Amino acid sequence: MKRILLLLALIPATLAAKQQGLQITPQPREVQMGKGSFNARGAGFNYSAGLEERSVTAIARLADDISAATGKMSSVAIAAVVKPDAQASDLKGIYFLEDKSLPEENYRIEIARKGVKVTASGHNGFFYAVQTLRQMLPAGVYKGKGGGGWRLPCCTITDGPRFAYRGMHLDPARHFWSVEETKKYLDVMAMYKLNRFHWHLTDDQGWRIEIKSRPELTEKGAFRSGTQKGFDFGSSDGVRYGGYYTREQIKEVVEYAWERGITVIPEVDLPGHMLGALASYPNLGCTGGPYEVWTRWGVSKDVLCAGSEETFAFLKDVLDELCELFPSEYIHIGGDECPKDRWKECPRCQARADELALVSDEKGTREQKLQNYVTARIQRYLAGKGRRIIGWDEILEGDLQPGATIMSWRGTRGGIEAAKRGFDAIMAPNTYCYFDYAQSADTDKEPASIIRARKERAVTLEKIYGYEPLEGLPEEARGHILGVQANLWTEYISTPEHLEYMLLPRLLALSEVQWCPAEKRDFARFHEALTEHQEEVLELLGYNFRRE
Numbered sequence: 001m002k003r004i005l006l007l008l009a010l011i012p013a014t015l016a017a018k019q020q021g022l023q024i025t026p027q028p029r030e031v032q033m034g035k036g037s038f039n040a041r042g043a044g045f046n047y048s049a050g051l052e053e054r055s056v057t058a059i060a061r062l063a064d065d066i067s068a069a070t071g072k073m074s075s076v077a078i079a080a081v082v083k084p085d086a087q088a089s090d091l092k093g094i095y096f097l098e099d100k101s102l103p104e105e106n107y108r109i110e111i112a113r114k115g116v117k118v119t120a121s122g123h124n125g126f127f128y129a130v131q132t133l134r135q136m137l138p139a140g141v142y143k144g145k146g147g148g149g150w151r152l153p154c155c156t157i158t159d160g161p162r163f164a165y166r167g168m169h170l171d172p173a174r175h176f177w178s179v180e181e182t183k184k185y186l187d188v189m190a191m192y193k194l195n196r197f198h199w200h201l202t203d204d205q206g207w208r209i210e211i212k213s214r215p216e217l218t219e220k221g222a223f224r225s226g227t228q229k230g231f232d233f234g235s236s237d238g239v240r241y242g243g244y245y246t247r248e249q250i251k252e253v254v255e256y257a258w259e260r261g262i263t264v265i266p267e268v269d270l271p272g273h274m275l276g277a278l279a280s281y282p283n284l285g286c287t288g289g290p291y292e293v294w295t296r297w298g299v300s301k302d303v304l305c306a307g308s309e310e311t312f313a314f315l316k317d318v319l320d321e322l323c324e325l326f327p328s329e330y331i332h333i334g335g336d337e338c339p340k341d342r343w344k345e346c347p348r349c350q351a352r353a354d355e356l357a358l359v360s361d362e363k364g365t366r367e368q369k370l371q372n373y374v375t376a377r378i379q380r381y382l383a384g385k386g387r388r389i390i391g392w393d394e395i396l397e398g399d400l401q402p403g404a405t406i407m408s409w410r411g412t413r414g415g416i417e418a419a420k421r422g423f424d425a426i427m428a429p430n431t432y433c434y435f436d437y438a439q440s441a442d443t444d445k446e447p448a449s450i451i452r453a454r455k456e457r458a459v460t461l462e463k464i465y466g467y468e469p470l471e472g473l474p475e476e477a478r479g480h481i482l483g484v485q486a487n488l489w490t491e492y493i494s495t496p497e498h499l500e501y502m503l504l505p506r507l508l509a510l511s512e513v514q515w516c517p518a519e520k521r522d523f524a525r526f527h528e529a530l531t532e533h534q535e536e537v538l539e540l541l542g543y544n545f546r547r548e
């Protein structure tokens with residue numbers, strides 16, 4: 001007996017945590033294990049009267065799922081007044097209490113034998129505490145399914161994110177994703193504490209957002225006459241393809257995300273990647289068209305005419321409605337891959353460049369500076385509406401006005417340069433964060449991906465997990481890195497099963513890069529939580545994912 005006790009005493013804290021079911025992803029900042037456990041079956045849920053309705057909804061959902069899974073009802077009610085210094089051991093049941101001293105998005109969970117005390121200062125903190133509690137229970141809780149023990153080990157969890165911006169992107173332009181599919185995407189983001197959804201709503205292959213004042217965008221621009229077959233750029237399957245989100249659907253997605261602590265950042269990619277718009281309104285292009293919604297992938301030379309006032313009138317119409325639909329402070333204006341071929345030949349673009357006295361010099365070419373002019377005009381217009389711009393790292397070339405935020409996609413270089421020059425940046429380097437790249441160098445065994453057979457470009461689970469966003473940045477520039485995002489472009493992805501496969505489980509690794517301090521990251525620990533708990537959760541929820 002003595003020997004057994006001695007052995008038990010030697011079990012390291014992490015192992016003890018694991019045995020008690022703490023396989024939480026992303027790993028909380030601090031966990032102190034105690035003795036004993038709390039029985040969640042039939043536990044009453046109580047919340048401060050001041051909590052937001054969306055927080056109460058999340059709490060009630062957990063109570064409902066525990067009730068369904070255990071067959072014993074958990075009540076949900078406004079808490080009687082609780083002394084601010086009450087300990088979990090003073091309480092009976094689970095309490096969600098406001099503590100305004102906690103930083104935004106942080107939370108604390110104290111679990112004693114009879115009582116649980118959860119504190120946070122706002123919605124995201126409470127929402128994340130609920131996600132953590134859910135992850136401490138058997139996987140069946142996600143589906144209200146029985147089985148397993150319903151005891152929460154006594155412990156204290158103090159948690160909060162490393163980065164304020166924890167993003168995931170989705171491209172519905174190349175292939176369209178229904179509202180239901182988008183919600184399922186948001187669900188898994190929310191489970192792992194991501195808080196920004198970057199929605200790439202327009203591109204050469206389709207315009208996907210209803211704009212009342214410009215109806216042809218969705219009548220024409222949302223549909224293409226076919227889609228290229230595989231990697232054969234000259235081919236088309238000849239099958240009409242398209243779709244768009246109505247204003248009501250957009251509002252529904254924004255609201256759904258907001259309930260889950262996620263801000264939707266819409267992207268209207270400009271001035272390139274605009275064939276969806278040009279096919280609808282050919283007067284917006286330098287040549288006047290005709291243009292077609294593209295049936296192939298790649299970068300089109302046809303872009304918005306920078307010399308025409310009609311372009312700016314069009315963009316104002318679009319941005320006005322975009323701002324009505326999306327409360328996000330940030331609006332993504334794209335700015336990537338804008339060939340300057342047409343601008344060099346266009347009399348209106350050249351007249352504009354003359355008027356602005358643009359010249360090529362060491363800072364950039366005359367046409368790059370014309371793009372700077374477009375960016376600055378849009379930035380100013382949005383600033384008048386209280387909004388800020390995010391742009392792909394190309395907008396750094398030439399001149400950029402203060403206040404813009406850079407999204408670094410061509411590796412980490414753009415983000416590093418931006419931060420050094422005093423701009424905020426979001427790191428989304430293709431080298432680590434492009435989820436349209438294969439998950440394994442064994443590309444033959446993987447579904448189609450944009451890297452084809454270029455094995456060295458694979459973004460494996462371990463690769464994304466090992467990404468350190470502040471690497472290469474001097475101390476004084478580090479504060480400009482707002483966070484990290486992964487991008488999921490969908491040229492070669494046309495089914496929800498394939499989409500989910502590309503997303504998962506890499507999203508879980510991404511969540512630890514976004515949430516955990518560098519010194520807390522440990523691939524072996526992460527991997528164990530994935531294979532021993534999280535995979536079961538994903539399976540129960542009906543996600544398709546790459547198995548480890």
Ligand code: ACM
Nearest residue numbers: 336337392409489
């Ligand atoms: C991009 O991948 N063109 C931003």
Ligand code: ZN
Nearest residue numbers: 286305346349
């Ligand atoms: Zn032009």
